[in-house]
Amino acid sequence: MRSGQERAVVVSALKHAAPYIRLYKRKVFVLKVGGEVFADEGATRGLMEQVGILHQVGIRLVLVHGGGPQSSKLADALGLDTKFVGGRRVTDGASLDVATMVLNGLVNTRVLAVCRDLDIPAVGISGVDAGLIRAHRRPPVVSDTGETVDYGFVGDIDAVDADVLRKQLDNGLMPVVSPLSCDESGTLLNINADTVAAAIAAALRAEKLILATGAPGILENPKDPQSLISYIDRAELRRLRDRGSLADGMLPKAAAIESALAGGVARVHVVSWKLPDALLLEVFTNEGTGTLVVDDIGALTPAEQASAGERT
Numbered sequence: 001m002r003s004g005q006e007r008a009v010v011v012s013a014l015k016h017a018a019p020y021i022r023l024y025k026r027k028v029f030v031l032k033v034g035g036e037v038f039a040d041e042g043a044t045r046g047l048m049e050q051v052g053i054l055h056q057v058g059i060r061l062v063l064v065h066g067g068g069p070q071s072s073k074l075a076d077a078l079g080l081d082t083k084f085v086g087g088r089r090v091t092d093g094a095s096l097d098v099a100t101m102v103l104n105g106l107v108n109t110r111v112l113a114v115c116r117d118l119d120i121p122a123v124g125i126s127g128v129d130a131g132l133i134r135a136h137r138r139p140p141v142v143s144d145t146g147e148t149v150d151y152g153f154v155g156d157i158d159a160v161d162a163d164v165l166r167k168q169l170d171n172g173l174m175p176v177v178s179p180l181s182c183d184e185s186g187t188l189l190n191i192n193a194d195t196v197a198a199a200i201a202a203a204l205r206a207e208k209l210i211l212a213t214g215a216p217g218i219l220e221n222p223k224d225p226q227s228l229i230s231y232i233d234r235a236e237l238r239r240l241r242d243r244g245s246l247a248d249g250m251l252p253k254a255a256a257i258e259s260a261l262a263g264g265v266a267r268v269h270v271v272s273w274k275l276p277d278a279l280l281l282e283v284f285t286n287e288g289t290g291t292l293v294v295d296d297i298g299a300l301t302p303a304e305q306a307s308a309g310e311r312t
Contacts, residue, residue, distance in 0.1 A: 017284040024283070025058035027207040028169065032197035032256075034213055035067035037273045038107050044114055047212065050279040051174075052118045059283075060169045062200060063122075064177045066193035067099070067107040074098050085149050088252055091190040096153040099190045103178040111176050122174045125164075127181030127196065128188070132165070134158045135181040135189050155181050155189030157196070160203035194256035202263025209260045210282065211253055212273040217291030218254075222247035231292040234261055261295045268293040 031051065037043050054061055068089065072082050075098050083090040091099060108124045115122035127133030135155035143149050168175045179196040182188050194211060201209040218237070220227035222245065232240075234257075240246055241254050257268045271278045271290035278289045 020284045021057045024207060026060060028060045028062065028204045029054065029208045029210060029283075030062045030064065030197050030201040030204065030206045031210045031212065031279075032064045032193055033066070033273065034193070035065065035071070035102075035107055036069045036214055037212065038065065038067075038110055039069050043273060044110070045118075046276065047273050047279065048111070048114045048118055048120070050277060052115075052120045053280060054283065055120055055174055062165055062169070062175050062177060062204070062206075063111070064179060064193055064197040064200060065103075065107055065111060066179065067102040070102045070106055071095070071098050074102060084248065085143060085151070088151065088154070088192055089190070090149070091152040091154050093153065096188055096190060100180060100188060103180050103190075108176060108178045115174070115176070120174055121172055122176050123168055124176050124178070125168075126178040127191065130164045131161055132177075133160055133181040133191070133196065133199070134184075135191060136183050137187065137189060153187070153189055155183070155191045157181075157191065157199045160199050162200075162203040165200065165204060192252050192256075194253050195259070198256035198260040198263070198265075201260050201265045206265055208267045208269060208283075209257075209265050210269045210271060210279065211256070212271055212279065213249075213253065214272065214274060215250070215270075216272045216275070217270045217289075218246075218250065218293070220245060222250070229291050230288070231294070231297065233294055233297045234258055235296075237293060257293050261293065266294070 033047065037047055051061060051063065075082050075095060078098065080094050080098065104126050112122050112124050125132060127135065135157050138151050138154045138156045140148050140150040165175050177196065177200065179191045179193040180188060181191055197209060216225055216228045218229045218232060219225065220229055237254055237257060241251070246254055253270065260268050269282050269290055269292055271282045275289055282288045282290060
């Protein structure tokens with residue numbers, strides 16, 4: 001038997017969550033999770049239990065996963081070099097084989113196995129399947145240092161066929177998306193998972209894009225975990241980037257956030273998968289746990305600004 005105090009806590013939590021459940025029922029959320037989560041069995045289960053609750057209360061969820069740490073580990077075991085430029089992985093032919101094995105095989109399948117255990121009706125898919133993501137190989141670019149960089153078999157997105165995902169969502173399924181795609185000739189391409197998640201969120205006109213990362217959120221100082229920014233808009237995000245306040249790994253995330261907001265996604269959240277129940281707290285409370293990013297703080301209603309203020 002629960003004590004009276006325990007029962008009161010449970011009832012209070014349900015009452016506080018109820019308005020959010022009504023608000024978000026049948027809405028689409030896109031959740032991007034980095035591969036580092038799925039390298040840890042306990043972290044994987046903790047996160048996916050939260051995903052299961054979101055699904056069970058009627059939120060239509062698309063999960064996009066990465067696989068960076070697993071790809072790097074396998075590349076090291078095979079004696080392959082791993083190179084990053086501006087937080088983005090350079091993918092040669094051998095690295096592409098590694099990415100394919102890890103993303104479409106190891107990580108995607110493990111996520112689906114956990115979903116089976118938690119009774120989440122998930123289905124695995126990649127950008128290659130049914131032409132979900134149409135892409136082309138990125139041409140060589142000149143970096144900020146003047147160096148010409150060839151990213152190899154890295155893709156830039158041309159279009160997302162949102163109907164491929166809508167059909168699954170309409171059937172009560174949760175798509176688990178690997179960020180691999182191919183060009184029109186069938187050449188496989190590796191695409192940054194944050195970029196894929198942002199493009200999918202925009203194509204689906206998602207209510208929220210949530211980026212689950214190892215950091216607490218967006219930091220004013222990347223070396224100080226206590227410098228968490230509770231809420232921010234696109235203009236301030238650009239200022240952080242321009243003054244070098246975003247670490248390498250956060251740079252592609254910042255670009256993805258801007259892309260999602262420009263594409264019509266109203267809210268982007270950056271949360272830490274390391275914090276217990278961070279996903280549920282971010283969705284079902286005003287205070288949240290990470291960083292909320294919107295197009296323009298000034299365009300929020302007074303009620304929304306008050307809610308944003310509670311996050312600090």
